[in-house]
Amino acid sequence: MKRKFAILLFIGMFFAMISSCKKPSNPVLDIETGTVTDISGHTYKTVKIGKQWWMAEDLRVTKYCDSSFIALVGAPPTDTTWSQHTTGAYCNNLDPFGNVIGVFYNYYAISDPRGIAPIGWHIPSDDEWKEMEQHLGMSAAAADNTGWRGTHEGEKLKVVRGTINGWSDYGNIWSTNESGFSALAGGCRMFNGSFGDPGQYSTGFWWTISTQSTDKAWYRYLDYKNANVFRYYGLKTYGFSIRCVKD
Secondary structure, three states: OHHHHHHHHHHHHHHHHHHHOOOOOOOOOOOOEEEEEOOOOOEEEEEEEOOEEEEOOOOOOOEOOOOOEOEEOOOOOOOOOHHHOOOOEEEEEEOOOOOEEEEEEOHHHHOOOOOOOOOOEEOOOHHHHHHHHHHOOOOHHHHOOOEEEOOOHHHHHEOOOOOOOOOOOEOOEOOOOOOOOOEOOOEEEOOOOOEEOOOOOOEEEEEEEEEEEOOEEEEEEEEOOOOOEEEEEEEOOOEEEOOOEEO
16 A cells, blocks of 8 residues: 555656646636727737736838828838938838738837827827836836836736747746737847847837937837846837837
8 A cells, every 4th residue: 555655646746747847828817808990901909908908919000190101111221211210110020921910110100290009099108018017017116127127027928939920938938928918029120220130039129109318219128038028218210019008
């Protein structure tokens, strides 16, 4: 009897050890969702995070709300004018199969008075990002800091691995998408017009509407090596993604 008990105990400990090494399963959450449509006719998934409604996909509108077109700036070496634009400009962000999954906008496009957010929505401020981050567990003191802040809030924002433009593996950093925000590893367009981390599944950048100076604005950054969220400011000629929030 003792021998049988010892064998069963060993088997139980073995399977417990194996299961502890597995990727954590994504929590099954009761997330409230919806949709919103922009002026170009694109429909986006939306998700409620705390008291806020956020788009759960990157904006890909190519017109202002008055139906005038945002300037399209192509990729180098065909087009090298990105850094020269001090008015609204965009370029497409493509997945590895050439599908448009979002758009990189310079700051001048998102701050144009004609507007690019769907009616009833707007570009989030730095404070609105902080509110969402605090709902996910970040302290108010940490939210006000620059650089990497918080603990696991970034993991809760990232789309799960295995999806197109998901996140690369790195140690024990897991993308759980617990919030439903579904952040993609889409990279960015640099202020000089080159593309940062295209197709590497390692970074994602999002503008806020809040300015830090006449030529810089606040943004958020996620990468595959960190479980938290990076806050800083960059030149308005960068090309970053946009998530809109409901009025």
